[in-house]
Amino acid sequence: MIVSHPTGNVNVSAVVSALNEQDLLEMFYTCIVWRPDSRIARFVPAALRSMLERRAKIQLRPDLVRTRPSRELLRNLMVRAGKKHLIANPTHPFSIGGVYRDLDRYVARSLRRYPNARAVYAYEDGALYQFRKAGELGLHRFYDLPIGYWLANRRISIEEAELQPVWKGTLNALADSDAKCALKDQELDLADTVIVPSTFVKSTLEMYPGTKKIIVNPFGAPSNVSVAREITDPDKPLRVLYVGALTQRKGIAYLFDAIEKAGKAVTLTVIGRKVGQSAVLDSYCQQHRWISSLPHSEILGEMRRHDVFVFPSLFEGLALVIGEAISQGLPVITTPNSGGTDILRDGVDGYIVAIRNPEAITQRLLELYQDRALLKQMSDSALERAAELNWQACKDRTVAVVREALGAD
Numbered sequence: 001m002i003v004s005h006p007t008g009n010v011n012v013s014a015v016v017s018a019l020n021e022q023d024l025l026e027m028f029y030t031c032i033v034w035r036p037d038s039r040i041a042r043f044v045p046a047a048l049r050s051m052l053e054r055r056a057k058i059q060l061r062p063d064l065v066r067t068r069p070s071r072e073l074l075r076n077l078m079v080r081a082g083k084k085h086l087i088a089n090p091t092h093p094f095s096i097g098g099v100y101r102d103l104d105r106y107v108a109r110s111l112r113r114y115p116n117a118r119a120v121y122a123y124e125d126g127a128l129y130q131f132r133k134a135g136e137l138g139l140h141r142f143y144d145l146p147i148g149y150w151l152a153n154r155r156i157s158i159e160e161a162e163l164q165p166v167w168k169g170t171l172n173a174l175a176d177s178d179a180k181c182a183l184k185d186q187e188l189d190l191a192d193t194v195i196v197p198s199t200f201v202k203s204t205l206e207m208y209p210g211t212k213k214i215i216v217n218p219f220g221a222p223s224n225v226s227v228a229r230e231i232t233d234p235d236k237p238l239r240v241l242y243v244g245a246l247t248q249r250k251g252i253a254y255l256f257d258a259i260e261k262a263g264k265a266v267t268l269t270v271i272g273r274k275v276g277q278s279a280v281l282d283s284y285c286q287q288h289r290w291i292s293s294l295p296h297s298e299i300l301g302e303m304r305r306h307d308v309f310v311f312p313s314l315f316e317g318l319a320l321v322i323g324e325a326i327s328q329g330l331p332v333i334t335t336p337n338s339g340g341t342d343i344l345r346d347g348v349d350g351y352i353v354a355i356r357n358p359e360a361i362t363q364r365l366l367e368l369y370q371d372r373a374l375l376k377q378m379s380d381s382a383l384e385r386a387a388e389l390n391w392q393a394c395k396d397r398t399v400a401v402v403r404e405a406l407g408a409d
Contacts, residue, residue, distance in 0.1 A: 030103070111137060119139050169278045170249075195217055200342075223390060242309070318338070326386040330382060
């Protein structure tokens, strides 16, 4: 297998490590691999090191990794220099889209180097060129689609722009060109096996005009499961947390509405960067405790200091932050569109509510505010569920899918 992904996040790490552990990995292509124990690590400036440390999730033997660092380094430096607007156009060579396309072309040019390879494994927006070349070479093409089908996203975004016009400026999908979306369809057309993280993503692919073999492989939860919590003080407000990009795609208008309806029964902390432009978003961030960004370890710490996690997303794949929340004993209120139905047990370790329903969120919050014993019970159940949802199960399913597709022993 030849696997590629520009940034290598936690779900990519699970795929790569699973294949490597079973001697199924021929090569992993990415932009940057950070080795914190390397000789040069100590000489890297602290500001740059904080960015690079996020690329330390995947640690392979050097002979199993090929990197393409230049564009991604320059992109990150421009973002940190406040020049993000200069590379906002998705056709810009140093935009995130440009980074994906460059790595994809690099992998495509390299495929002939691996006569023993039998398949490529690539991700949305970074698969087209290597899938074309893989087809010429007779290689199986695995397509990992970590979020719902683009047409479902566009339709939801158009609806939201009409329902919540003051939040329209935060809906990035409205800016996606027809050409960009057509490229996504070309990737799907070329794929032999499509792997998705949730039944929600699979359901959105009903809008895709073709027919594909689709495998649902839910993500795991962090292994650093917290300890059981004590019952919180019933005389104090319920401490509510949201973590994620501040965009209406994630239903934040309904989050703020629900919090307003709950009144003094709750307090809200919001952690995430603003998306686009919205005066009403700026106003809400001033009204509540807002933190634009935190290291991952500190986000887990914030989870331990809160009572409930609310994530009313309208469109996701399977939000990794849900697994992180329950791993810290935080019951989750979310929607089917977050992918949460694949890992949460409604009424046990969280609640599944319909999208665009702030009243339902408020009702659940008030129930937990008034019944701290129920909150404690759900917190304990969340910890139990997180312990069950380890990444090893996700890795095992990945290997099984690959072996079945390739007819391997």
